[in-house]
Amino acid sequence: MGWRSDAENRLIRPLHQTSKAFYAFFVALLVGIGIFAFAWYTQLSQGLQVTGMRDLGTMGGAPWGIYITNFIFYIGITHAGIAIASAIRIMKLKAYIPIARIAELVTIFSLMMAAMSIIFDIGRPDRAFNMILFYPERLGQSPLIWDLTAITTYMVLAVSYLYIEMREDLVALQNRVSTKHGKLYRLLVPLYSPDERPRVERIVWWASIFNFPVMVMVHTTVAWIFGLMVGRPGWFSAIMGPYYVAGAVLSGVAMVAVVAAFFRYIFKWEDIITADIFKGIGNFMTAVAAIYLYFLLSEQITVVFGGPIPELGVSEALLSMEYAGLFWFQVIGLFAAFTILFVQAIGIARRSILATVFSSALIILVLWITRFLIVVPALTRPLLSYPVGQYVPTWVELSIVGGTFVAFVLLFALFTKVFPILPLTEMEEK
Amino acid sequence: MMTSFHTLLADMYASHVLNVEEWYRTSAMPGYLVFLIVEIPMLLLVLVVLSGRLRSQKTSIVFLGVMTGMLLLFVAVTFIMSGALSFIVP
Numbered sequence: 267m268g269w270r271s272d273a274e275n276r277l278i279r280p281l282h283q284t285s286k287a288f289y290a291f292f293v294a295l296l297v298g299i300g301i302f303a304f305a306w307y308t309q310l311s312q313g314l315q316v317t318g319m320r321d322l323g324t325m326g327g328a329p330w331g332i333y334i335t336n337f338i339f340y341i342g343i344t345h346a347g348i349a350i351a352s353a354i355r356i357m358k359l360k361a362y363i364p365i366a367r368i369a370e371l372v373t374i375f376s377l378m379m380a381a382m383s384i385i386f387d388i389g390r391p392d393r394a395f396n397m398i399l400f401y402p403e404r405l406g407q408s409p410l411i412w413d414l415t416a417i418t419t420y421m422v423l424a425v426s427y428l429y430i431e432m433r434e435d436l437v438a439l440q441n442r443v444s445t446k447h448g449k450l451y452r453l454l455v456p457l458y459s460p461d462e463r464p465r466v467e468r469i470v471w472w473a474s475i476f477n478f479p480v481m482v483m484v485h486t487t488v489a490w491i492f493g494l495m496v497g498r499p500g501w502f503s504a505i506m507g508p509y510y511v512a513g514a515v516l517s518g519v520a521m522v523a524v525v526a527a528f529f530r531y532i533f534k535w536e537d538i539i540t541a542d543i544f545k546g547i548g549n550f551m552t553a554v555a556a557i558y559l560y561f562l563l564s565e566q567i568t569v570v571f572g573g574p575i576p577e578l579g580v581s582e583a584l585l586s587m588e589y590a591g592l593f594w595f596q597v598i599g600l601f602a603a604f605t606i607l608f609v610q611a612i613g614i615a616r617r618s619i620l621a622t623v624f625s626s627a628l629i630i631l632v633l634w635i636t637r638f639l640i641v642v643p644a645l646t647r648p649l650l651s652y653p654v655g656q657y658v659p660t661w662v663e664l665s666i667v668g669g670t671f672v673a674f675v676l677l678f679a680l681f682t683k684v685f686p687i688l689p690l691t692e693m694e695e696k
Numbered sequence: 697m698m699t700s701f702h703t704l705l706a707d708m709y710a711s712h713v714l715n716v717e718e719w720y721r722t723s724a725m726p727g728y729l730v731f732l733i734v735e736i737p738m739l740l741l742v743l744v745v746l747s748g749r750l751r752s753q754k755t756s757i758v759f760l761g762v763m764t765g766m767l768l769l770f771v772a773v774t775f776i777m778s779g780a781l782s783f784i785v786p
Binding site for chain 1: 754786
């Protein structure tokens, strides 16, 4: 049965039905955006003094805080979308096709939030264009430019990928949605020919192949910002690259699980985004969580066993001093999420979508904290004889970071109302 | 955050962990490496789309058009955002 039948109109229900609850939700999101805008305006007009960030050493602070934490977190999340979508297409994992577009959108919206997090962090965001103007001469020296390279490339690839595989859906839906939607769709599919499907599939297949090195490099680039910093205790380490990629896989897949579960629940798509999809995601996360826990253990054991004094200082801050609460919450939270997933994977406990989604949400929270623990403690321990630094985020930082999460949800809400969130043509082929 | 970054650098320098020249030299390598690793797959993708069965197809033109458009859009957005923010930042 094709999706064009009336019975399957519910697949495009978000496009032609808007409930009162949605409007209420939308207004709540706009309020969140308002708070975010006020906080950002405060920071722009008064400078970074309104944040908790201070210079290392002389000002007894940490020069990076939750903006950079948020940046790394979102870069991690971006992994999943394109990776899942690419894996589905390369390995022909047809059962997972319903979540392919959700995954792609997770990537695109996370990339936007990651880029914005950098803008929030720089003291003169009005000079952001200089990154492009002086690109060639800065490429060799500025990690910020590496990020610009990786993020821009990834964004271009992700949007092109999403667009090319969505074209047929837009054509097919032109006469099935409101006039306004129809006009927009017609505008968005220039040079369409009815027999383009095989060519689209070929382009998407090749793009899926090339996605992987770009994706791995995006995360490794971020890892190298820290891992190649020779003189910063807690950062300089060969494990940073794989550690970040594992964290990215874990947090990204967890985010897709949470978003997919949300859509499944709201639109009653239990027969479309099936329990088997969550089973597969859960099994995959079990393995990656185990690897991530292993990296975490390996990193700390190496330092504690024989690390130099500055390294031990950072490790001590994490294990038993001011960051111990967050560190141990991270370890326990990750282990709890792994256990919940593991007992389901090996059949000791009954499969539960709720448990899988809970574990995923826990992983997302824990990995945000993990990023904080990578960035901040190392910056509070100067090598010179300055006092230990302190960092406490202010309401401005918390509001701006919170605003990125609101914006992430808002973008999903808007997309769902304008474009099909399910890959209809591919589902029909399936 | 340049001031902070320089403080960071001075902290490393003064502690004899490394010197500035060495830092510049070592930090240049991954920059070029990142560029190559990220851009070579993109170049290969463009070549694939421009060759073989995909050559001279409308779909290929659209795909490359979207990629180029996205890149230009990114530059334009950064330019507009920088300009707009310059009115707020004192």
